Amino acid sequence: MISPRLYTLPPLGLYTGLGESQTSFLSRLAEAHSVSVGTLIGKVIAPILGKTYLTNSSEAGGSGFYGNGFELNGFGIVSEDFARVLSKLTGCNTLRNLSLLPLHDILTNRGTLRQTKAWCPMCFEEWKSSNKDIYEPLLWSIKAVNICRTHGITLKTQCPQCEKEIPMLSRKSRNGFCSFCGCWLGSTELELDRETTVGQASLDYFIAKNIEELLEMKDNPGFRPSVEEMYIFLKAIIDKAGGRVAFSKKFNVPLTTARYWYEGRHIPFLRTFLEICYMVGIDIREIFGVNKIDLNSASYDNVYILPEKHIKVSLVKRSYDWNIIENILRSFISNDDTTYPSVHEVAMKIGCDKKLLYRHFPNLCKEIAKKHSAFVHAQKIKRIDEGCQRINEVIKVLYDSGIYPSRRKIESLLPPNILLREKAYQKAWKESIRNSGLTNQGE
Ligand SMILES: [Zn+2]
Numbered sequence: 101m102i103s104p105r106l107y108t109l110p111p112l113g114l115y116t117g118l119g120e121s122q123t124s125f126l127s128r129l130a131e132a133h134s135v136s137v138g139t140l141i142g143k144v145i146a147p148i149l150g151k152t153y154l155t156n157s158s159e160a161g162g163s164g165f166y167g168n169g170f171e172l173n174g175f176g177i178v179s180e181d182f183a184r185v186l187s188k189l190t191g192c193n194t195l196r197n198l199s200l201l202p203l204h205d206i207l208t209n210r211g212t213l214r215q216t217k218a219w220c221p222m223c224f225e226e227w228k229s230s231n232k233d234i235y236e237p238l239l240w241s242i243k244a245v246n247i248c249r250t251h252g253i254t255l256k257t258q259c260p261q262c263e264k265e266i267p268m269l270s271r272k273s274r275n276g277f278c279s280f281c282g283c284w285l286g287s288t289e290l291e292l293d294r295e296t297t298v299g300q301a302s303l304d305y306f307i308a309k310n311i312e313e314l315l316e317m318k319d320n321p322g323f324r325p326s327v328e329e330m331y332i333f334l335k336a337i338i339d340k341a342g343g344r345v346a347f348s349k350k351f352n353v354p355l356t357t358a359r360y361w362y363e364g365r366h367i368p369f370l371r372t373f374l375e376i377c378y379m380v381g382i383d384i385r386e387i388f389g390v391n392k393i394d395l396n397s398a399s400y401d402n403v404y405i406l407p408e409k410h411i412k413v414s415l416v417k418r419s420y421d422w423n424i425i426e427n428i429l430r431s432f433i434s435n436d437d438t439t440y441p442s443v444h445e446v447a448m449k450i451g452c453d454k455k456l457l458y459r460h461f462p463n464l465c466k467e468i469a470k471k472h473s474a475f476v477h478a479q480k481i482k483r484i485d486e487g488c489q490r491i492n493e494v495i496k497v498l499y500d501s502g503i504y505p506s507r508r509k510i511e512s513l514l515p516p517n518i519l520l521r522e523k524a525y526q527k528a529w530k531e532s533i534r535n536s537g538l539t540n541q542g543e
């Protein structure tokens with residue numbers, strides 16, 4: 101019999117975009133207590149939860165609950181119930197982040213989650229050989245994600261030995277292993293079929309990157325994206341494309357669907373939504389995150405919608421219309437927006453290789469690069485100015501409360517990206533100490 105108080109097991113990978121899923125956490129928790137997932141759920145969790153969906157399934161020995169085990173990673177009642185009970189049992193209070201609960205407002209009930217596992221064999225193998233814990237990121241349980249960006253390969257969905265698809269959760273689940281035949285799912289680059297390699301300019305790469313960003317943002321307690329933000333974006337893009345009919349044609353979306361989106365009555369599947377972002381060259385952070393752009397203001401005019409012909413080209417096959425690309429490049433140079441992308445970013449937006457762009461348009465590319473580096477420089481100055489200001493504010497607060505502003509003390513009150521190691525900040529700190537007439541008491 102297991103004690104109803106479980107080990108405190110911190111979730112892996114939070115704040116990285118590769119945070120652990122709730123099904124993975126359950127498997128690790130069972131393993132840490134040397135029991136199977138079936139025993140952990142049947143003997144510990146089910147009695148506390150007291151939900152019929154669980155007790156029926158464990159008593160009857162049926163697999164009704166396990167058949168829908170993937171829902172633990174979603175945003176419904178089941179994932180909510182488990183997050184609550186597991187938090188109580190383990191004392192961890194970040195377990196809602198193991199599922200899509202924080203993103204429920206912008207996701208569709210159907211079509212978001214995978215029912216069976218997908219994994220990157222190289223990630224598993226690397227973690228194993230460096231003695232890291234083997235876990236399964238929530239990212240891999242999202243249907244729209246097909247690739248691992250770290251290794252540039254397609255995710256696997258079938259056991260290499262028994263060739264079965266592996267359920268997201270089962271009584272015998274173990275991270276990194278097939279729950280049917282027990283086969284290890286990791287493998288090295290050499291063993292893999294390299295045809296599955298994915299390029300950085302591809303749609304799949306863009307989608308995986310944006311979902312990683314979304315998952316990373318969701319671990320931040322202040323981040324709660326709303327469906328309103330999604331509708332504002334869709335409406336702006338539909339208007340920009342020339343109305344619902346034109347949008348429907350250009351983006352290959354049924355007219356009724358376009359109307360529902362426009363009127364704020366339906367939200368798109370995550371993958372469809374990101375395909376639109378890819379076509380118009382907007383990153384998910386610009387819609388929900390810290391880099392949010394105001395789609396209703398003038399800056400929205402700089403959103404560049406690729407011409408219809410080009411959308412098809414960039415999504416289907418690689419042959420380029422150089423006249424169109426030249427126009428796109430010129431639009432990046434002539435825009436008087438406040439942000440200037442790098443040639444690399446422009447190439448990503450167009451879906452074309454950076455070297456190819458340089459070869460065809462050396463002067464335009466150089467001009468883009470020049471604007472970008474001036475932009476980066478200005479951003480850096482702005483960041484440092486703001487940082488120094490924050491440092492001075494913190495020092496003042498410390499003085500006022502009679503606390504010596506040591507490096508550690510100041511850093512503990514600043515956002516994590518402001519470190520006094522940086523020269524400019526160090527200068528601001530020392531100047532402020534000098535001005536106050538205090539002597540340096542060490543760091
Ligand atoms: Zn990988």
Ligand SMILES: [Zn+2]
Nearest residue numbers: 259262278281
């Ligand atoms: Zn197998």
